[in-house]
Amino acid sequence: MAGKTDGAAVTNTTPGSCVSVPCAATRKITYQINAPSVTLPYAVAINGKVLDKFKDRALGTKCDGKPNIVVHAAPGDKVALYLNSDANPDFREEAVYTVTVGENDIAVTITEKSGKHADADTPVFKETRTVKDKKGVEKKTDHYTAPLTGDIWMKISHKYTAAEARERIPASTRNEIRDAVLKFYDGSLSSTSPNNTATLSAVGDNPAKTVTIRIGPGAAQNPLTHITSFNLHSDGLPRVHPHGFVALFEAAFDAGVANVTLTSTWRPIKGSIAHRAGLGLDVNYLDNVQLNRQELRGNGPDADNVSEEEKKRFKEKEAAEAEAKIAKAKLEKLEAEQKLLHALEKSSPTKVDPSRKVELEKEISDAKDNVKTTSNKAIQAKLAWNKERDNNEPAKVKGYRTSLSRCLCVRQLYDPWYMDDNTQDGVVATPNQQRSSNETLHAHHLHITVHEPKIR
Numbered sequence: 001m002a003g004k005t006d007g008a009a010v011t012n013t014t015p016g017s018c019v020s021v022p023c024a025a026t027r028k029i030t031y032q033i034n035a036p037s038v039t040l041p042y043a044v045a046i047n048g049k050v051l052d053k054f055k056d057r058a059l060g061t062k063c064d065g066k067p068n069i070v071v072h073a074a075p076g077d078k079v080a081l082y083l084n085s086d087a088n089p090d091f092r093e094e095a096v097y098t099v100t101v102g103e104n105d106i107a108v109t110i111t112e113k114s115g116k117h118a119d120a121d122t123p124v125f126k127e128t129r130t131v132k133d134k135k136g137v138e139k140k141t142d143h144y145t146a147p148l149t150g151d152i153w154m155k156i157s158h159k160y161t162a163a164e165a166r167e168r169i170p171a172s173t174r175n176e177i178r179d180a181v182l183k184f185y186d187g188s189l190s191s192t193s194p195n196n197t198a199t200l201s202a203v204g205d206n207p208a209k210t211v212t213i214r215i216g217p218g219a220a221q222n223p224l225t226h227i228t229s230f231n232l233h234s235d236g237l238p239r240v241h242p243h244g245f246v247a248l249f250e251a252a253f254d255a256g257v258a259n260v261t262l263t264s265t266w267r268p269i270k271g272s273i274a275h276r277a278g279l280g281l282d283v284n285y286l287d288n289v290q291l292n293r294q295e296l297r298g299n300g301p302d303a304d305n306v307s308e309e310e311k312k313r314f315k316e317k318e319a320a321e322a323e324a325k326i327a328k329a330k331l332e333k334l335e336a337e338q339k340l341l342h343a344l345e346k347s348s349p350t351k352v353d354p355s356r357k358v359e360l361e362k363e364i365s366d367a368k369d370n371v372k373t374t375s376n377k378a379i380q381a382k383l384a385w386n387k388e389r390d391n392n393e394p395a396k397v398k399g400y401r402t403s404l405s406r407c408l409c410v411r412q413l414y415d416p417w418y419m420d421d422n423t424q425d426g427v428v429a430t431p432n433q434q435r436s437s438n439e440t441l442h443a444h445h446l447h448i449t450v451h452e453p454k455i456r
Contacts, residue, residue: 028105029079030067031097035112035148038063038273041087041455044071045080045095058087058455067107077101084156085239085277088454091158096121097146104128104140110148114269116228117149150226153268157239157278162186165242170409173246176200177253181245189233198249211252213245214261216284222267232265239266239278241450243409248281248448250407255399261285263445274412279450289394292444293416297434300444305416307392313385320381324374331367338364386431393417397446404448405429411456412449414442424451 033040042061043054051071053059061068073079080095099106108123123144130140160168165185169178180198183189189196194215202208220232230236252260264282267275274280284291294300296314338360345352397417404410405423413420413429419439420429432439 026072026074027101027103029071029073029099029101029108030106031061031069031081031108031110032065032067033061033063033069033110033112033148034065035063038276040273041084041277042069043082043087043089043092044069045082045092046071046073046077048078048080048095050082050089050092054087054089056089057453058082058089060456063112073101075101075103079106082156084153084273085158085241085279085455086156088158088452090454093158094155096152096156097123099123099144102142104142106142106144108144108146110146112148112269114150114226116151116226117147118151118228119147119149121146121148121152121155150223150268151228153276154223154227154230154235154239157266157268157276159235159238160185160240160242161238165238168242169246170243173250174200177246177249180249181242184237184240184245185242187234189237191231191233194233196245198253200253209253209256210258211249212259213248213252214259215265216261216263219263219265222264222270226269236266240281241278241452243450243452244279244281244448247404247407247409247450248283251400251403252286254403255286255396257286257396257400259285259287274447274449277452277455279411279452279456281448281450283446283448284444286394286396286400289396291397291416291446293432294434294443296443299434305392305394307388310385310388310392313381313388317378317381317385320374320378324371324378327367327370327374331364331371334360334364334367389417389431401446409451410448411451413447414438415446416443 039060039062041058043058044051069081071079078098078100080098082092082094083096086092086094097108097110099108110123113119123146126143126145128140128142130138132138162182162185165182166178169181173181176198177200180196183196195212197210197212199208199210215232220230220236223230223232223236227235248260248262252258260283262281263284264271264275264280266278269276272280275282290301290303290305292300292303293305295302295306296311341352341357341360345357397415401413401415401418404413405420408424410423413423414432416432418429419432419442420427423429432442434440434443
């Protein structure tokens with residue numbers, strides 16, 4: 001029974017008569033998932049039936065160590081979760097963390113566990129805790145624990161069949177690209193034949209074009225570390241949403257890129273939910289162009305993507321912005337002092353120092369001029385850095401990003417040059433300055449997140 005009521009009844013429709021209506025009290029069931037920095041798609045089922053609010057899409061729960069999934073059910077009911085890409089209403093084949101409701105409330109704590117483990121997802125009873133409410137009434141809760149291992153991540157990550165992939169490939173996709181994408185799902189690829197190639201025939205004066213998606217070394221390292229039995233081609237690649245591979249191929253043809261190298265596809269345990277749900281793909285090479293700009297802050301190899309002039313312009317920009325920030329803070333401090341002075345002037349005018357009042361007005365005027373000067377300097381320095389960076393960006397990288405940003409299959413796009421949280425909102429992407437953790441993370445590869453509204 002869904003909802004938060006303590007009981008349920010049916011209205012008697014016969015006037016003048018009485019009926020006995022049993023009302024069963026419900027119990028509170030909570031799930032707490034501990035998996036750092038992950039917002040996990042989920043749906044709840046009671047007695048095998050998914051609750052109505054999850055009918056059209058999964059919701060997201062923060063795995064931040066708090067009991068964020070809460071449901072009420074009657075004694076005897078079985079409560080289960082559908083998680084990750086399996087929470088998509090198109091699938092929901094793997095119910096996990098099932099508990100049977102008894103006389104007490106239930107609290108299930110699920111904790112991510114790295115390394116190779118064959119643990120079941122069945123919650124294990126730990127203890128019953130009793131607490132008293134404000135009125136002194138005792139409340140008992142049965143506490144359970146359960147793991148979230150690499151094997152369980154794989155279980156709750158949907159593996160697309162060739163037929164399911166075909167259904168999801170956009171109708172506008174060229175046949176050659178569609179046929180190549182299906183190779184990721186129909187068993188055509190293996191460790192002895194790992195690369196996937198699509199060729200577009202010559203049309204008029206346009207020669208034939210070929211694009212190959214290569215799997216780079218280390219692409220399977222994460223799942224091999226955390227899953228007891230794993231094969232990238234039969235277990236990993238088919239768990240990637242087909243839209244991701246369509247976007248990679250389409251953008252390569254548009255940008256004149258012949259070879260795309262992947263460093264990460266589906267993976268458990270580490271990173272954002274995009275990769276864990278099969279919605280994320282990472283690229284580190286477009287032909288012979290290495291997608292790395294860590295050198296901007298002196299943290300990586302010389303990949304010929306950051307000129308000496310750009311380094312100079314970037315340092316000037318950083319210094320100018322710092323100067324402008326200091327100037328603004330000084331003005332705000334002086335204005336705060338002036339505000340206090342005006343308040344004192346109203347309450348205790350004899351305590352106001354007239355000379356300080358005059359000095360303060362002059363200092364604020366000078367500070368405003370300084371804010372204007374330093375702000376303009378920071379703007380010009382930023383423009384100079386932007387121009388130098390863009391002038392030296394490889395044409396293939398710019399063309400590849402442009403194509404991806406227009407693709408309806410893509411929702412997010414991060415790379416060493418630009419960051420775009422939502423490619424479909426019309427907001428211009430921002431330069432990657434390697435300041436935030438997300439910017440730094442994407443200073444050495446291009447990441448796309450597939451657009452899948454049913455679980456995102």
